[in-house]
Amino acid sequence: MSLSSTKSISVQKVEKSRIGQVDFDNLTFGATFSDHMFECDYKDGEWQNPTIKPYGNISISPAAKVFHYGQAVFEGMKAYKDDNGKIWLFRPEQNFLRINKSSKRMAIPEFPREIFFEALEQLVKLDKEWVRPGMGNSLYIRPFAMASQVGVSASPSTEYKFMILMSPAQAYYTGDVRVEIAEHYSRSANGGVGAAKAAGNYGAQFYPTNLAREKGFQQVIWTDASDHKYLEEAGTMNVFFRVNDTLLTAPISDRILDGVTRKSIIALAKNDNIKVEERPVLVSEIVEAAKNGSLKEIFGAGTAAVISPVSAFSYKDTVYEIDKQEDSYAAQFKKELLDIQYNRSEDPFNWRYEII
Structure with a gap:
């Protein structure tokens, strides 16, 4: 070969x-x-x-x-x-x-x-x-x-x-999205091809996403295939949760795609002295955070959408609305990312690649 x-x-x-x-x-x-x-x-x-x-x-x-x-x-x-x-x-x-x-x-x-x-x-x-x-x-x-x-x-x-x-x-998503947390379907499993951008991964998402859309949600937040206890990705994007001032996201594994936008956001957050935890994120802790008011933001991250804020999520037929934040991390990271991509700011990470 x-x-x-x-x-x-x-x-x-x-x-x-x-x-x-x-x-x-x-x-x-x-x-x-x-x-x-x-x-x-x-x-x-x-x-x-x-x-x-x-x-x-x-x-x-x-x-x-x-x-x-x-x-x-x-x-x-x-x-x-x-x-x-x-x-x-x-x-x-x-x-x-x-x-x-x-x-x-x-x-x-x-x-x-x-x-x-x-x-x-x-x-x-x-x-x-x-x-x-x-x-x-x-x-x-x-x-x-x-x-x-x-x-x-x-x-x-x-x-x-x-x-x-x-x-x-142009912009992939033009506004905030409403999502449903998966209770039955999963995007990937241990030992599978979740970490690969394989065509079949995305084809298998369409049916459960259609079911969510019938209920008024644009995307699904996928959970683990074993117990549906852990939050993994949102639609075709990596997903972040802001609890108080800490940013949470699932760790890279053979189930989670190593997203370029994901790793860029983590680097920007650390550069901005924002605490980041890459660890398994329980559905129960995010539901509890939504109930007690410590859940400030959820947003997806990917090349097409860049950053897509979530305005509400549903779990077990209960909808949890997420108030807009004046100091939104999603807005902050999106601006920093776009400024680097469009050469409107310094590039301390050496991410830009000049073509012409």
């Missing part, structure tokens, strides 16, 4: 950009894609033929193993344009490391570092006009890998396709 390739990326440019057809003021998240995409195939034990080409459909057999055994992983990251027209990525090394960690868990060959970063840089430079200026605007970048070998035998594929798509984006 080769992690390297000596083949440079071939580039096929579009004859005419589609950017003039896009209404950037009315974007649906993840529905519009930029002019170019990246594609690379794994065959005969190595990644080969890395290519940037015009965005478009691909041809794949209905017998490709991805459709039958779910060998697929993905990442989510963003490019930002600052007030001077420079374009930045945010901690892309973390996304590279995590997609290979996810791939390893799903028996997918790891992708070469040099091709990953060369593809990112060339793609964003080619489609730089798709990165719109202004706070809240970004270019969402979706690397993913999938099994492409033809055959329905229950075994790992010997062929794979690695691709990168890019989609102009």
Whole structure:
């Protein structure tokens, strides 16, 4: 299994950009894609033929193993344009490391570092006009890998396709969300693939989330699969709880995704001298905190949403409203994070990655 390739990326440019057809003021998240995409195939034990080409459909057999055994992983990251027209990525090394960690868990060959970063840089430079200026605007970048070998035998594929798509984006969530704490369904279990960004993790969330939406909640806070005693993630995001002035979040494990936004918030909190506890968080302690008034905030954190405040949660058919805080940690961290991402402040952590 080769992690390297000596083949440079071939580039096929579009004859005419589609950017003039896009209404950037009315974007649906993840529905519009930029002019170019990246594609690379794994065959005969190595990644080969890395290519940037015009965005478009691909041809794949209905017998490709991805459709039958779910060998697929993905990442989510963003490019930002600052007030001077420079374009930045945010901690892309973390996304590279995590997609290979996810791939390893799903028996997918790891992708070469040099091709990953060369593809990112060339793609964003080619489609730089798709990165719109202004706070809240970004270019969402979706690397993913999938099994492409033809055959329905229950075994790992010997062929794979690695691709990168890019989609102009605005704010993912525009307001606070109401959530339901799961009492029956779980996102992941010990020894499973919860720590991987595997496609099936998200597909399995849709049904219980639909049930919650029927009751007026936008998301589910997932609990552990064993006893449903511990709070783990919120929807597709990591989740934080502020009890008095202490920030609580579940520790990284094989059930919890090692979120880039999550670890960035923890670093910002510690830099701001805010106490952070990475430990198992009991449902009962958060319910009690809501009752006695010490629960100040709940918020989700992820690349797409950045930070999404929770205005209320439901548990055992009781709804607990959460009052807005004047000294909101969610608002503070979101501003600090966005200021770094858009190059509007110093970057003491060296998180920014300059593209152009």
